[in-house]
């Protein structure tokens with residue numbers, strides 16, 4: 001990447017823009033978005049280890065499209081083990097349906113449907129699909145009505161060998177909204193909508209060496225770090241993220257050394273170890289020297305963060321990523337740009353600055369697949385509640401086994417928001433809708449730069465510094481002025 005004019009101060013994503021280059025890349029479909037962080041996932045996107053965002057539903061959904069989610073450090077190791085098992089057991093092609101029995105009440109069925117984006121539940125008897133409940137058909141029924149009384153039985157069932165393209169054509173020609181995939185014994189495997197069929201043809205899943213979906217897990221720096229890392233690797237974690245607010249501290253360096261020692265003792269597979277957060281070249285070099293394969297960059301840019309207001313510490317994220325990526329590259333390592341992403345352009349700019357992948361939290365909190373329950377405000381808009389991992393709420397959670405005195409002491413140090421509303425975008429309510437939005441934007445950024453992949457993009461991008469009115473000029477206008 002090069003600057004049009006060298007900047008005189010540190011920059012945020014909003015402070016910068018890219019200019020187009022002469023390009024020989026004539027189609028956005030020709031761009032390869034494989035991450036350049038060594039983990040080499042098909043998409044350079046990571047879901048942040050935040051309790052309100054990243055769980056097994058999020059993990060399997062994004063992995064099917066090529067990204068990876070990190071399960072938060074605050075969950076007990078056995079619970080994380082179960083989440084990993086569920087992700088590893090999920091089908092790589094077909095979406096996991098909401099399953100109910102014929103006797104599940106309509107009330108329960110309607111509360112489960114928003115947990116996935118398909119907008120329906122499959123009614124299953126002896127593992128075989130017997131019907132589908134759609135909210136429209138159940139509307140007006142008593143909440144204690146049973147699923148079999150309101151289900152539709154006009155199922156489009158397909159064998160798992162059917163290709164996504166065949167499913168797309170079958171569904172669009174028959175004006176149906178979902179295909180139900182069954183195995184040779186007629187047991188339910190998964191579902192596919194026309195949009196899902198299109199995506200299955202466009203995206204490559206992020207898989208482990210056994211062909212199962214990938215998932216990462218975070219580890220804190222306190223307690224039995226090596227023991228947790230050992231159990232997470234046993235459970236099948238594909239990435240370990242050693243995570244704390246102040247990553248450039250000695251406790252982090254020893255935790256990181258413990259985790260990499262556990263990882264290196266295993267001959268069968270070298271799982272990447274990520275560590276952070278830092279915002280300086282020196283911090284990056286120290287984490288690389290302590291064994292990090294990938295360094296996580298960002299102090300204070302996150303939507304749930306109060307760190308900069310509380311402490312004055314942090315750094316504008318574009319400059320932090322640029323400096324840390326350069327330092328990491330010199331050590332043969334990579335960085336993840338963590339936090340502060342609100343638009344596809346921010347991801348493109350982080351990748352232009354040299355990030356191997358980009359971590360997103362709050363934006364994905366407002367989707368069907370995040371962990372929280374779907375709520376509705378007084379005006380009828382759907383939202384999910386989110387909170388920061390250093391908020392009083394998260395600290396209370398994390399310290400629930402400590403003494404009252406220790407809990408009260410820990411609660412003094414909150415650095416995050418305990419409650420926020422992340423509204424679902426009516427046009428993009430599912431995380432896959434956001435992945436479509438992001439990847440189409442980033443593919444286009446690459447072709448404007450003349451880059452076929454993200455290595456070329458980080459080399460070729462030409463970045464300028466803009467005023468706030470420059471940024472404002474680029475925002476769409478939805479009504480007249």
Ligand SMILES: NC(=O)C1=CN([C@@H]2O[C@H](COP(=O)(O)OP(=O)(O)OC[C@H]3O[C@@H](n4cnc5c(N)ncnc54)[C@H](OP(=O)(O)O)[C@@H]3O)[C@@H](O)[C@H]2O)C=CC1
Nearest residue numbers: 220221222243244245246277298299300301307389390415
């Ligand atoms: N990217 C960012 O800007 C930030 C991210 N976070 C996220 O919040 C989550 C919780 O992290 P964390 O608060 O580190 O919690 P942890 O429970 O992991 O504890 C952090 C440990 O580091 C010590 N520590 C020393 N200095 C600091 C400091 N300035 N801030 C925090 N801890 C410090 C703490 O000791 P003691 O409590 O005795 O001081 C404690 O032992 C993580 O997921 C992290 O990524 C949190 C804040 C900023």
Ligand SMILES: Nc1nc2c(ncn2[C@@H]2O[C@H](COP(=O)(O)O)[C@@H](O)[C@H]2O)c(=O)[nH]1
Nearest residue numbers: 048302303305339340361362388389390416
């Ligand atoms: N200072 C704090 N940072 C936090 C907290 N919870 C999470 N985070 C960081 O934010 C990113 C995600 O950023 P987003 O803009 O996409 O939401 C996450 O990975 C953490 O590094 C917090 O309570 N305080």
